[in-house]
Amino acid sequence: MMRLSYRSPKTEVRESKIHGRGLFATADIAKDEIVAVKGGHIVDRKTLREKITPRLGPVEIQIDDDLFIVPVTQEERESSMLYSNHSCDANIGMRGEITFVAMRNVRSGEELTHDWAMTDDDDYFVECKCGAPNCRKILTGKDWQRSDLQKRYAGYFSAYLARKIAMVNIRR
Ligand SMILES: C[S@@+](CC[C@H](N)C(=O)[O-])C[C@H]1O[C@@H](n2cnc3c(N)ncnc32)[C@H](O)[C@@H]1O
Numbered sequence: 001m002m003r004l005s006y007r008s009p010k011t012e013v014r015e016s017k018i019h020g021r022g023l024f025a026t027a028d029i030a031k032d033e034i035v036a037v038k039g040g041h042i043v044d045r046k047t048l049r050e051k052i053t054p055r056l057g058p059v060e061i062q063i064d065d066d067l068f069i070v071p072v073t074q075e076e077r078e079s080s081m082l083y084s085n086h087s088c089d090a091n092i093g094m095r096g097e098i099t100f101v102a103m104r105n106v107r108s109g110e111e112l113t114h115d116w117a118m119t120d121d122d123d124y125f126v127e128c129k130c131g132a133p134n135c136r137k138i139l140t141g142k143d144w145q146r147s148d149l150q151k152r153y154a155g156y157f158s159a160y161l162a163r164k165i166a167m168v169n170i171r172r
Pocket residue numbers: 016018019020021022058059060083084085086087127128129130
């Protein structure tokens with residue numbers, strides 16, 4: 001089967017100290033270089049919650065208020081997963097809604113992590129295990145609204161969140 005997602009040949013999936021398996025650089029990666037592109041099917045939140053997550057676990061990336069990209073079968077799961085864990089000191093971010101790029105130069109061997117604040121608009125609270133000195137400890141699905149994170153990740157939010165942030169700031 002053709003892979004649904006793209007992972008740069010400069011990456012590999014292996015065990016992570018953050019959680020389960022993670023995505024790692026196997027060579028130096030330059031700032032703004034493409035690290036991965038998420039592929040799969042497009043489903044709404046109801047389908048994600050009722051039909052996908054119970055069977056396949058956390059496999060999605062959010063691409064709009066009510067739209068997510070997911071694998072839909074166990075067979076597709078492996079070829080759609082990127083294995084990028086969350087870190088509060090992330091080194092990859094978004095270009096558009098499905099493309100992950102390096103936010104700084106990354107050295108071979110580093111784990112490639114994104115911050116869910118850059119992709120998610122949801123209602124969850126999750127305990128973070130990233131271990132970064134600046135760890136927020138509790139992550140929420142509304143972290144994209146934090147002005148410190150908006151500054152930190154400017155230019156690397158998912159396009160749909162960048163539009164929301166711009167609209168909120170215009171109204172201020
Ligand atoms: C798409 S998976 C990432 C790959 C995952 N490590 C694996 O082996 O399948 C996302 C899940 O990883 C876990 N995870 C990732 N980063 C985390 C973090 N910083 N703190 C706690 N759990 C995390 C959570 O269970 C989350 O739902």
